[in-house]
Amino acid sequence: MESVQIKNYGTGVTLIQIDRKEIRNAINEQVMDELNQALTLAERDASCIVVISGSGERAFCSGGDLSVFQYLKTEKQAKEMLLKMGAILERLAFFPKVTVAALNGTAVGGGSELATACDLRIAAPHVKLGFVQGELGITTGWGGSSLLFERVTNQIALDMLLSARMYSTDELYKQGFVHKVIYNASFLEGVIEYLESYFLQNKGVLQAYKARLLDQLDRPNIHRNIQNEIKDCAKLWETDVHHEAVRAFLNRS
Ligand SMILES: CC[C@H](C(=O)O)C(=O)SCCNC(=O)CCNC(=O)[C@H](O)C(C)(C)COP(=O)(O)OP(=O)(O)OC[C@H]1O[C@@H](n2cnc3c(N)ncnc32)[C@H](O)[C@@H]1OP(=O)(O)O
Numbered sequence: 001m002e003s004v005q006i007k008n009y010g011t012g013v014t015l016i017q018i019d020r021k022e023i024r025n026a027i028n029e030q031v032m033d034e035l036n037q038a039l040t041l042a043e044r045d046a047s048c049i050v051v052i053s054g055s056g057e058r059a060f061c062s063g064g065d066l067s068v069f070q071y072l073k074t075e076k077q078a079k080e081m082l083l084k085m086g087a088i089l090e091r092l093a094f095f096p097k098v099t100v101a102a103l104n105g106t107a108v109g110g111g112s113e114l115a116t117a118c119d120l121r122i123a124a125p126h127v128k129l130g131f132v133q134g135e136l137g138i139t140t141g142w143g144g145s146s147l148l149f150e151r152v153t154n155q156i157a158l159d160m161l162l163s164a165r166m167y168s169t170d171e172l173y174k175q176g177f178v179h180k181v182i183y184n185a186s187f188l189e190g191v192i193e194y195l196e197s198y199f200l201q202n203k204g205v206l207q208a209y210k211a212r213l214l215d216q217l218d219r220p221n222i223h224r225n226i227q228n229e230i231k232d233c234a235k236l237w238e239t240d241v242h243h244e245a246v247r248a249f250l251n252r253s
Pocket residue numbers: 022023024026027058059061062063064065066067069106108109110111132133136139140141142249
């Protein structure tokens with residue numbers, strides 16, 4: 001795999017890292033395919049916790065790769081891509097092992113959706129996260145808003161989506177989107193050290209508690225919600241407002 005790295009730590013953690021730091025770990029179709037492959041490997045390995053992160057210190061993930069997705073012009077073209085990543089985030093949301101988004105840096109757009117699909121979110125102090133899709137004239141389109149309403153209160157979720165603004169680590173912690181802030185000089189080492197405190201119980205305990213979490217989630221209903229989200233995003237994708245916003249980003253000086 002070239003755009004996604006997977007590493008199994010002996011401590012029971014498997015780390016899946018998007019490795020495109022030169023473009024802030026933006027997600028293209030190759031990243032989607034490799035994320036799927038990595039999840040399959042992680043599901044079968046001896047780990048009991050899967051950590052999702054981004055390479056470098058600047059960004060966790062900057063969402064869809066606009067340099068390629070700018071060529072998706074129609075609702076149909078957009079919907080195909082959205083369904084592909086939506087299925088991956090739904091798989092992640094219902095993954096049989098505990099999943100953790102290790103927010104090493106900025107998370108925007110689909111990057112915020114990727115973080116939302118994990119069970120837990122641990123952040124470095126400098127993180128900024130935002131569902132910026134609104135500024136591009138679209139909504140989330142990978143399942144992020146459907147899943148956000150499962151992670152925080154409806155009021156907080158709606159405020160994050162409607163404002164499309166960036167939130168700091170402190171704000172994310174206060175509103176319960178992030179549950180732990182790691183101040184270690186080496187963020188990932190700090191994350192793994194923290195997760196090791198979970199391993200005082202055996203793997204069966206962690207899997208059982210993950211199953212309790214999944215018992216809370218109505219998968220058929222969430223699947224339906226994600227399909228509706230994708231349908232609405234694909235419609236908005238086709239608008240001139242969206243295409244102009246993407247052009248503006250790519251042509252910014
Ligand atoms: C359904 C999901 C939905 C979709 O697929 O469309 C979305 O995810 S919508 C949201 C799409 N993402 C964005 O709008 C974020 C765009 N990026 C930024 O706002 C910034 O890059 C930021 C805040 C992530 C980081 O800012 P920073 O100043 O640290 O870096 P630069 O902006 O200078 O970027 C460095 C370099 O990376 C390229 N880049 C960054 N993000 C993307 C991206 N999402 N797609 C493609 N390329 C991206 C940026 O153009 C710079 O390249 P360079 O050649 O050096 O100019």
